[in-house]
Amino acid sequence: MNDAIDLPAAAxxxxxxxxxWLRARGSVLVGFSGGVDSAYLACVAVEVLGAPRxxxxxxxxxxxxxxxxERALEIARRFAVPVLEVDTHEMDDxxxxxNPTTRCYYCKGELWSLLSPLAxxxxxxxxxDGTNADDLADWRPGAQAAREHGxxxxxxxxxxxxxxxxxxxxxxxLPTWDQPSSPCLSSRxxxxxxxxxxxxxxxxxxxxxxxxxxxxxxxxxxxxxDLARIxxxxxxxxxxxxxxxxxxxAGAVREAGFxxxxxxxxxxxxxxxxxxxxxxxx
Amino acid sequence: MKANAFEAALRAEGIxxxxxxxxxxxxxxxxxxxMPRAGGAVLDAAQRALVLRLGREHGFTHVAVELPPPAAxx
Numbered sequence: 520m521n522d523a524i525d526l527p528a529a530a531x532x533x534x535x536x537x538x539x540w541l542r543a544r545g546s547v548l549v550g551f552s553g554g555v556d557s558a559y560l561a562c563v564a565v566e567v568l569g570a571p572r573x574x575x576x577x578x579x580x581x582x583x584x585x586x587x588x589e590r591a592l593e594i595a596r597r598f599a600v601p602v603l604e605v606d607t608h609e610m611d612d613x614x615x616x617x618n619p620t621t622r623c624y625y626c627k628g629e630l631w632s633l634l635s636p637l638a639x640x641x642x643x644x645x646x647x648d649g650t651n652a653d654d655l656a657d658w659r660p661g662a663q664a665a666r667e668h669g670x671x672x673x674x675x676x677x678x679x680x681x682x683x684x685x686x687x688x689x690x691x692x693l694p695t696w697d698q699p700s701s702p703c704l705s706s707r708x709x710x711x712x713x714x715x716x717x718x719x720x721x722x723x724x725x726x727x728x729x730x731x732x733x734x735x736x737x738x739x740x741x742x743x744x745d746l747a748r749i750x751x752x753x754x755x756x757x758x759x760x761x762x763x764x765x766x767x768x769a770g771a772v773r774e775a776g777f778x779x780x781x782x783x784x785x786x787x788x789x790x791x792x793x794x795x796x797x798x799x800x801x
Numbered sequence: 802m803k804a805n806a807f808e809a810a811l812r813a814e815g816i817x818x819x820x821x822x823x824x825x826x827x828x829x830x831x832x833x834x835x836m837p838r839a840g841g842a843v844l845d846a847a848q849r850a851l852v853l854r855l856g857r858e859h860g861f862t863h864v865a866v867e868l869p870p871p872a873a874x875x
Contacts, residue, residue: 709824743823748865760844769868781828781865784849784856794862795825 526690530683534563540673541567544645548638550630550670551575551602552583553591555681556649558695559688560674562598564647574643575600578607578630581716582703584723586730594695605633610716618714620798622705623661631668646670652678658793699737700789708742710796718742725775732771734759737787740772747777750787807859814851827861831869 541547541564549561561575577583577591595602607629609615615625631646638646648665650672655662665672674684681700689696704719725740725747734755741748749772751759759768760782769780783791793799804822811818817832829852844852844866856864 743826746823746828746867748826748828748863757846765868779867781867783863783865784829784844784853785863791863797825 526686527683530679530686533677533679533683534687536677537563537673537679538567540677546572546643546645547574548634548641548643548646549573549575550634550646550648551577551591551595551600552649552701553577553587553594553695554649554701555688555695555698556651556674556684558591558594558649558693559684559691560647560649561595561600562691562693565598565600570599570601572643573601574638574641575602576634576637577602577604578633579604580607581610581719582626582705582714584701584704584726586723586727587701590695590698594693598693603637605637607633610714616714618705618708618710618712620658620710620793620796621660622710622714623659624664626703626705627661627664628667631664631670635668635670648672650675651681651684653681657790658798699735706792707739709792710798712742712744721776725772725777728771728775729768732767737789739787739791740775741783741792742777745777746779746781747772747775748781748783750783750785750791752787756782756784756786803860807856807861810855810859811852814855816848816852822861825860825862827856827859827864829864829866831867 546568547564549557549564551557551561561573564573575595577588579588592602594600609626609629612625612629615622635646646669648670650662651674655675685696704722705714707722708714708718722740722742726738729738729740734751736755737752739750741750749768759765765782772780788794790799802822804820804827807827808818808820811820819830819832821828821830853864
């Protein structure tokens with residue numbers, strides 16, 4: 520931990536409670552995506568319990584961006600987190616592929632149905648995920664699947680918020696501390712529109728192309744069939760609305776396979792398609 | 802159709818465009834001369850706020866402006 524970084528007392532207290540939580544279990548299997556939350560949790564778990572008592576498991580499927588997979592492996596290497604990769608097959612489940620508002624339930628159900636038995640086989644006491652306290656207020660049908668499989672959410676249990684996880688990650692030197700949130704690629708497809716590997720690849724190509732243009736921070740390419748709707752954070756939105764830049768933006772996304780490109784005027788919104796689908800309020 | 806009413810409201814504000822309705826998403830398609838530009842942007846901050854407000858008032862939770870192909874911009 521880097522003490523030079525001034526951490527709020529509340530965050531330190533919550534981390535101390537997290538340490539107690541992990542010690543009380545003794546060993547854990549972490550559902551590991553390489554995102555801000557699960558990277559922090561896995562690293563703390565290794566520090567507290569020791570690598571032999573931790574297993575971080577990456578669930579791989581077409582909805583998991585390749586870029587994030589590479590980042591996850593890099594973090595695991597740098598912080599000596601033992602990793603196992605398993606293939607998940609949620610795309611084969613027609614209930615998932617139909618993309619209902621409960622899509623995440625089927626995806627997480629598939630993931631945890633593989634990981635819970637794995638934890639038992641390996642003698643690991645608990646299966647944990649990176650759900651944080653902020654997530655509890657959001658539309659998260661995947662949380663029900665976690666409960667059904669006995670998955671614990673220690674970050675949420677100790678009341679740790681995303682901002683606190685970022686601050687604590689920074690203090691630990693985790694490169695994820697300022698990484699944008701990156702939910703699965705299926706979250707870019709409006710509910711009711713089928714999730715297909717081709718669609719997911721097109722979204723991934725488009726977002727990668729925009730990153731290559733130099734767009735950092737929050738970014739989503741929402742798939743509306745022939746039309747890609749780009750969501751950028753406020754500052755980036757301002758910058759890329761300049762006509763010449765907007766043309767480059769559109770060109771990059773068309774190259775990725777969309778016929779038409781539109782820029783969302785409100786910009787990035789986490790859970791934007793939940794609002795569009797009427798699942799959560801605007 | 803709420804797109805027609807939204808489009809009329811935009812035109813009344815001097816914004817030449819058509820509006821395409823996709824459930825609660827409005828896609829604003831610039832007219833022949835493109836969107837009015839201020840400050841070098843496709844839409845400046847005040848115009849964006851206006852378009853978003855009018856969109857909300859006409860029942861849209863999301864408003865996006867279509868970016869024409871490069872050839873259409875010259």
